[in-house]
Amino acid sequence: MTRVVIVGNGMAGARLAEELRRRERDPARLGIVVFGAEPRAAYNRILLSNVLAGSITARDTRLRPDDWWARNGVDVRVGVRVTGIDTATRTVHGDDGTALGYDELVLATGSVPFVPRIEGMAADDTHVVAFRTVEDCERIAEAAGRGRRAVVLGGGLLGLEAARGLLLRGADVTVVHPKAVPMERQLDDGGGRVLTRVLTGLGVQVLLGRRAVALRRDHTGRTLVLGDGTELPADLVVFTAGIRPATELAAAVGATVEHGIVVDDALHTDVPHVWAIGECAQHRGEVYGLVQPGWEQAEVVADRITGADAAAEYHGTPPVTRLKAHDIDLASMGDVGADLHDGEHEVLTVADPARGRYAKLVVADERIVGAVLLGSPDVVGTVTQMFDAKLPVPHDRMALLTGRPGTSVESVSPAGMPGSAVICRCNSVTKSSLTGAWRAGARSVAALATATRATTGCGGCGSTVEGICEWLRTTDPQNEHDEDTTQPARKEGAA
Numbered sequence: 001m002t003r004v005v006i007v008g009n010g011m012a013g014a015r016l017a018e019e020l021r022r023r024e025r026d027p028a029r030l031g032i033v034v035f036g037a038e039p040r041a042a043y044n045r046i047l048l049s050n051v052l053a054g055s056i057t058a059r060d061t062r063l064r065p066d067d068w069w070a071r072n073g074v075d076v077r078v079g080v081r082v083t084g085i086d087t088a089t090r091t092v093h094g095d096d097g098t099a100l101g102y103d104e105l106v107l108a109t110g111s112v113p114f115v116p117r118i119e120g121m122a123a124d125d126t127h128v129v130a131f132r133t134v135e136d137c138e139r140i141a142e143a144a145g146r147g148r149r150a151v152v153l154g155g156g157l158l159g160l161e162a163a164r165g166l167l168l169r170g171a172d173v174t175v176v177h178p179k180a181v182p183m184e185r186q187l188d189d190g191g192g193r194v195l196t197r198v199l200t201g202l203g204v205q206v207l208l209g210r211r212a213v214a215l216r217r218d219h220t221g222r223t224l225v226l227g228d229g230t231e232l233p234a235d236l237v238v239f240t241a242g243i244r245p246a247t248e249l250a251a252a253v254g255a256t257v258e259h260g261i262v263v264d265d266a267l268h269t270d271v272p273h274v275w276a277i278g279e280c281a282q283h284r285g286e287v288y289g290l291v292q293p294g295w296e297q298a299e300v301v302a303d304r305i306t307g308a309d310a311a312a313e314y315h316g317t318p319p320v321t322r323l324k325a326h327d328i329d330l331a332s333m334g335d336v337g338a339d340l341h342d343g344e345h346e347v348l349t350v351a352d353p354a355r356g357r358y359a360k361l362v363v364a365d366e367r368i369v370g371a372v373l374l375g376s377p378d379v380v381g382t383v384t385q386m387f388d389a390k391l392p393v394p395h396d397r398m399a400l401l402t403g404r405p406g407t408s409v410e411s412v413s414p415a416g417m418p419g420s421a422v423i424c425r426c427n428s429v430t431k432s433s434l435t436g437a438w439r440a441g442a443r444s445v446a447a448l449a450t451a452t453r454a455t456t457g458c459g460g461c462g463s464t465v466e467g468i469c470e471w472l473r474t475t476d477p478q479n480e481h482d483e484d485t486t487q488p489a490r491k492e493g494a495a
Contacts, residue, residue, distance in 0.1 A: 001028060001029060001030070001031050002029070002030050002031065002103045002104070002305075003030075003031040003032075003033065003101065003102050003103050003104075004020060004030065004031065004032050004033070004102065004103065004104045004105075004106065004305060005033045005034075005035070005092050005100060005102035005104075005105050005106070006032070006033070006034045006035070006106045006108055007035050007082045007085075007092070007105065007106070007107050007108060007109055007249065008034075008035070008036065008107065008108035008109045008110055008278070008280075009034050009035065009036020009037075009038060009041065009042050009076060009078065010036075010042060010045070010108060010110045010278065010279075011042060011044065011045060011063070011278070011291055011294060011295070012108045012110070012277050012278030012279070012291075012294030012295065012297065012298055013034055013036070013042070013106070013108030013277075013278070014034070014041075014042030014063055014064075015294065015295045015298040016106060016108060016277060016298035016301055016302060017032050017034050017069075017074045017076075018064075018074075018298075019298050019299050019301075019302035020032050020302045020305065020306060021072050021073065021074060022302075023302055023303070023306040023308045024306050027073030030306065031073075031075070032073070032074045032075065033075045033077065033100060033102075034069075034074060034075065034076045034077065035077050035080050035081075035082050035092070035094060036076065036077065036078050036079070036080070037079070037080070037081040037082075038078065038079070038133060038134075038135075039078055039079045039135075040078055040134065041062065041063075041064070041066065041069065041076055041078060042062075042063045042064070042076075043058070043061040043062050043063060043134060044061045044062075044063055044456075045061075045132075045133075045291075046291060046324065047060070047061045047324075048061070048131070048133075048134070048136075048137055048161075049161035049162065049164065049165045049324055049325060050165075050324075051134065051137045051165075052131075052137045052140060052141065052161075052162060052165030052166065052169075053164065053165040053168040053169065053326060054141070054165075054168065054169060055168075055326075058134045058137065058138070061134065077094070077096075077098070080094045080095065080096050080098065081094065081095045082094055082095075082249060083095050084249075084252070085105065085249060085252065085253050085274075087253050087254075087271055087272070087273075087274065089101070090102050090103065090105070090273065092105065102273070103273065104273050104275065104305050105273060105274050105275070106274075106275045106276070106277060106301060107249060107250055107261060107269075107274065107275065107276040107277075107280060107281075108276070108277050108278045108280065108294075109245075109246040109247070109249060109250075109278075109280045110245075110246055110278055110279045110280055111243035111244055111245050111246055111279040111280065111289070112132075112243065112244055112246050113130035113131075113132050113239055113240075113241075113242075113243055113244075114239075114241050114242040114243060114244050115130060115239050115241070116153075116211070116212070116239075116241055118212050118213060118214060118215055119213060119214040119215070120214050120215040120216055120217070121215050126139065126143070127143050127222065127234075127235065127236050127237065128215070128236075128237045128239070129143070129236070129237070129238055129239065130238075130239040130240075131158060131159075131162045131238050131239065131240050132243075140162075140166070140236065140238060141169065143235065143236040144166050144169045144170075144171045144236055145169060145170055145171065146169070146170030146171070147170065147171075147172065148170075148171045148172070148235045148236060149171070149172045149174075149232075149233045149234055149235045149236070150163075150166045150171040150172065150173050150174070150234070150235065150236040150237075150238060151173075151174045151175075151176060151212075151224050151232050151234045151236070151237050151238070152166070152173065152174070152175045152176070152238045152240060153176050153212055153237065153238065153239050153240065153241050154175075154176075154177060154239065154240035154241040154242065155175045155176075155177030155179070155182035155183065155206065155208070156177075156182070156183055156185070156240060156242065157183060157186070157321060157323060158240040159175060159177070159182075159238075159240035159241075160175070160182060160183065160199070160323060160325055160328075161323065161324055161325050162238050162240055163175050163199070163204050163325075164202070164204075164325035164326055164327075164328065165325075166236075166238070167202060167203055167204060168326060171236070172205075173203070173204050173205065174204070174205040174206075174207060174232055175199070175204055175205070175206050175207065176207045176210055176211070176212055176224075176226065176232075177206070177207070177208050177209075177210075178209065178210065178211045179208065179209065180192070180208055180209055181193060181195070181196065181208065182195055182196060182199070182206065182208070183195065183323070183330075183332070186321045186332035186336070186372075187332060187336065187372055188336050188337060188360060188372065190349065190351060190358060190360070191332075191336070191358045191360060191372040191374055193353070194351065194353045194356060194357070194358040194374055194375075195328075195330065195358075195374060196208070197353055197354075197356060198328060198356040198374070198375070199328075201356065202327060202328075207226070207230070210226045210227055210228055210230065211226065211227045212224050212225070212226055212227075212237075213225055213226065213227050215234070215237065221233060221234075221235065222234045222235065222237070224237060243279065243289060245259065245260040245261065245279055245280045245281075245282070245287055246279075246280050247260060247261050247280060250269065250274075250276065250280070253271055253274065254271055255269040255270060255271045255274060255276075256269070256270050258282055259282055259287050260276075260279075260280055260281055260282030260287040261276040261280050261281050261282060262282050263275070263276050263277075263281050263282065263283050264283075265283075265313040265314055265315065266300065266301075266304055266312070266313060266314075267281065267283070267297055267300055267301050267304075267314055275301050277294055277297040277298055277301055278293075278294035278297065278298075279294065281297065283297075283314060283316065284316060286316065288317065288319075290317070290319065290320075290321065291425075291428075292317055292320075292422070292425045292428050293316075293317040295427070295428040296314060296317055296428055297314050299312075299428075300312045300313060300314045318333065318334060318387065318388065319332075319333065319334065320332070320333040320334075320384060320387070320388070320425055321333070322425075328374075329373075329374070329375055329376070329377045329380070330372075330373070330374045330375075331371070331372075331373045331380045331383075331384065332371070332372050332373075333368075333370065333371050333383075333384060333387050334362065334368070334369050334370035334371065334387060335362065335369055335370040336360060336362060336370040336371065336372050337370075338362045338370065344364065345362050345363060345364050345369070346362075346363040346364070346397070347360070347361070347362055347363075348360065348361045348363075348397050348398060348401060349361075350398070350401050350402060352375075355375070356374065356375045357374060357375035357376060358372065358374040358375065359371075359372065359373050359374070359376050359379070359401045359402075360372040361383070361393075361397060361400070361401055363393050363397065366392045366393055367386075367390050367391070367392065367393065368383065368386050368387045368393060369387075371383050371387060376401070376403065378403040379400065379401060379402070379403040381461070381463055381464045381467075382400065382403075383400065383401075384425075385417060385421055385423075385464070386400075388421055388422050389417060389418050389420075389421045414431070414467055414468045414471035414472075415471065415475070417431050418431070419431050419432035419435070420432065423454060423461050423464050423465060423468065424452070424453070424454035424455060424456075424461040424465070425461070427452070427453040427454060427456065429452045429453060429454040429461075431468065433452050433454075434448055434452060434454060434465065434468050434469075434472075435468075435472060435476075437451035437452050438469070438472045438476065439476065443473075444469065445462075445465055445466055445469050448465060448469060449465075
C-alpha cells in the first residue's frame with residue numbers, strides 16, 4: 001500500500017484527498033491521512049464573510065458531509081498539529097504523540113495572518129481578532145453588534161468582506177488601509193476610488209493612507225491611534241492586513257523557502273517525496289492567495305502520485321478575484337495597471353462613480369489581459385470566460401463592457417466555449433465537468449451543483465451555469481423517462 005500524508009486540512013489539502021481517492025478507490029492500495037490543526041473538518045473559507053454577516057452558519061461551509069471522509073477511506077485527524085518530519089525515515093510526528101510513516105508527503109499548510117506590531121496590543125485581548133477561521137468569525141460575532149464600534153485594519157479583499165459582514169450585524173465600521181485606494185493589488189486608481197465611494201455609501205468609513213500605531217485602554221474603553229494622530233474608539237479590532245505562507249515545517253526539513261515553499265512544475269519541493277500546494281507553495285516566483293490555484297495544483301499532484309498522469313504539470317493560474325460582499329459586485333482579473341494611453345495595450349474604461357459603476361478592459365493581441373468590473377454583473381460572466389479561454393475580443397469592445405443588448409458574441413456562448421473553460425472558479429469546475437455531470441443524470445442547476453459543486457462558492461457563476469444547463473437541455477435532449485431530472489446526480493467518487 002502507498003500511504004500519502006497531507007499536512008493541512010484546509011481547502012487545498014481536502015481537495016487533494018478527494019482527488020487522490022477519485023483516482024484510486026481502494027484504500028488498501030492507497031492510504032490517505034490528513035492532519036489538520038483546526039478542530040473541524042475542511043470547510044469553505046470563501047464563505048466566511050457570509051458566516052460573519054449571519055446569512056449562513058458555520059455548518060453550511062462544510063466541503064463534505066461529516067461522514068464522507070470515513071466512508072471514502074480518508075483518515076482525517078482534526079485538532080492534531082504536525083510538530084516534526086523525519087525525511088530520512090519518512091515519518092510525521094504530531095502533537096498528540098503520533099508517529100506515522102509516509103511514502104509521499106504533501107505540505108498544504110496554508111498561511112497565517114500577518115499581524116503588524118502595534119503598541120499596547122495584547123495577545124490575550126478577546127476584542128482583537130484576526131479574520132481567518134470559523135473560530136475567528138465566532139469571536140468577531142460575539143464582540144460585534146448594533147452600535148458597536150469596529151475597526152478593520154486592512155482594505156484588501158478579506159478586509160472589505162469583513163467590513164461588510166460587520167456592517168450587516170449593525171456595527172459602526174471603519175476600515176484603515178495604508179495605501180491610496182482599497183484592493184490596490186486588484187484595482188487601478190480609478191476603480192479603487194469608485195469602490196471607496198461605494199463603501200462610503202453603504203456606511204463604511206474608509207481611512208486611506210494611514211496605519212495603526214497604538215491601542216490604548218482606559219476606563220472608557222479602547223482607542224486605536226493612527227500614525228497621523230487620529231484616534232478611533234474601538235470596541236473591536238479586526239486584522240486583515242495580509243497573510244504569510246506557513247513555511248516552518250518545510251524549512252525544518254531543508255526545503256528551499258523564499259516567500260513560500262519553492263516547488264517545480266510537478267509541485268515537488270527539492271526534498272525527495274515532499275510536495276507543496278496551496279497558499280504555502282511558491283511556483284515560478286508566485287504565491288497564490290486564491291482557492292482555484294490550490295485546487296488545480298491538487299489535481300496535478302493527485303495525477304502524479306496515483307500515476308493517472310505521471311507527466312502532469314502545473315503552469316500557473318491567471319488570477320481572477322471576486323469580492324464576495326453583500327451589495328458589492330466586483331471582479332478583477334489579470335493585469336489592470338495599464339494606463340488609458342498605454343502604447344502597448346488597448347485600454348477602455350467606462351465610469352459612473354455616482355452610481356458605483358466602473359469598468360476597465362485591457363486588451364493585447366486581440367485578447368483580454370486584464371479587466372475590472374465594478375457594478376457590472378451583466379458582463380462579468382462573458383468577460384471572465386473570454387479571459388479564461390483567451391478568446392478573441394469582439395470588434396465592438398465598448399459593447400462588451402456595457403453589455404448592450406444584441407452584442408453578445410457566439411464565441412462566449414456555451415457552444416463556443418472550450419471544454420477546458422473554467423465556469424466556477426471557486427470550485428475549479430470546467431464546462432467539460434458540467435457536461436459530463438449532465439450526461440450522467442444531473443439535469444438541473446441544483447443537480448449540477450450537487451454533482452460538481454459549481455455555484456456553491458461565491459455564487460458568481462450562477463447565471464453561466466444556468467446558461468449551460470439550458471444549452472444542454474436544447475442540444476443534448478434525453479427522454480424524460482430515461483433519467484430522473486429532479487434528483488441530483490451521484491457524485492463522482494462518492495461511496
